[in-house]
Amino acid sequence: MAKQKGLLIPKPTKMPNKERQCPGCRLRMPADTAAAYDGYYHCSPECWSIYSEVLGTQFSNAIIFGQVHQMTVDAYALQHAGGSHKNKSITIHLAGLHAAYDLGIPQTQIPRLLQQLANYVQHWPYYVPPLSTGPMTAFDIALAGTTEEHILRVKKWADFVWDAWSDHHTKIASLVSSHLH
Ligand SMILES: [Zn+2]
Numbered sequence: 619m620a621k622q623k624g625l626l627i628p629k630p631t632k633m634p635n636k637e638r639q640c641p642g643c644r645l646r647m648p649a650d651t652a653a654a655y656d657g658y659y660h661c662s663p664e665c666w667s668i669y670s671e672v673l674g675t676q677f678s679n680a681i682i683f684g685q686v687h688q689m690t691v692d693a694y695a696l697q698h699a700g701g702s703h704k705n706k707s708i709t710i711h712l713a714g715l716h717a718a719y720d721l722g723i724p725q726t727q728i729p730r731l732l733q734q735l736a737n738y739v740q741h742w743p744y745y746v747p748p749l750s751t752g753p754m755t756a757f758d759i760a761l762a763g764t765t766e767e768h769i770l771r772v773k774k775w776a777d778f779v780w781d782a783w784s785d786h787h788t789k790i791a792s793l794v795s796s797h798l799h
Contacts, residue, residue, distance in 0.1 A: 640665035642698030645755040659694075660701035669694055669756040681765055686772040688714055688725040693776040694756060696783060699747035706742040710735060712790040715780045720791060731798065738797040745786045752778025 638649040640662040653663035661669075676687045692714035699708050710732050717723040717731055754775040762768035 638662050638664055640698075640755070641701065643751060643755040645757055647757075658702045658704055658707070659698040660703050661698040665698075665756060668760050672756050672759045675760075675768065679765060679768075682768050682772075684726055685769050686725065686776075688728045689718055689776045690759070690772050692718075693772070693779040696747075696779050697751045697755070699745075704742075705744050706736070706739075708745055708747075709739070709742050709790070709793070712745065712783060712786060713794050715776065715783075716787070716790045716794055718776075719780055720787075721794075735794065735797055739793070743789070743793070745783070745789070748782040748785070751782040754778055 636649045637646045639646045642660045642662075643665060645662070645665050645668070647662070647664035647668070650664050650667065653667040655661060655663040655666040657666075659666070672690065676682050676690060692711040695703075695707055695711035696715065713735055714728055714732055717728045718725065723731065752775070754771070759768060759771050759775060762771050
């Protein structure tokens with residue numbers, strides 16, 4: 619677009635086709651004035667709304683829930699680091715993926731472990747977030763048509779996110795092992 623320096627150009631009051639990009643996962647969605655988010659995750663309201671849909675699907679499907687729910691929650695959190703996202707949350711969700719990938723703990727047993735960690739850790743470290751967390755977003759999960767596809771996509775998505783945080787794998791492993799016995 620050509621620059622119109624010095625000219626007064628009235629701003630359009632309505633931009634129905636305007637896109638908004640999520641600051642965390644980079645997902646671009648048409649801006650939705652009805653979507654709202656007032657939490658601390660570094661995400662756009664539109665992205666949060668897609669994520670809420672994904673969670674809705676998981677809460678109503680026991681197979682999906684049992685196999686990939688915790689991984690979904692962890693991957694989404696870690697894809698939306700930065701901004702005012704709390705160190706405690708990032709640490710807990712890194713520990714969640716560490717438990718799944720490195721310790722092989724079943725998804726449904728991970729929340730208990732994370733709760734223990736939340737009770738024991740006194741100082742929550744800051745982990746510099748990666749610049750990119752891979753090509754997939756919650757939107758890819760929302761588009762899955764079957765239970766199997768949903769599960770496969772979450773696993774692939776979480777793989778990307780976990781890989782993206784590889785600079786901190788050793789640190790989270792050591793924090794988890796020093797606090798859990
Ligand atoms: Zn996002």
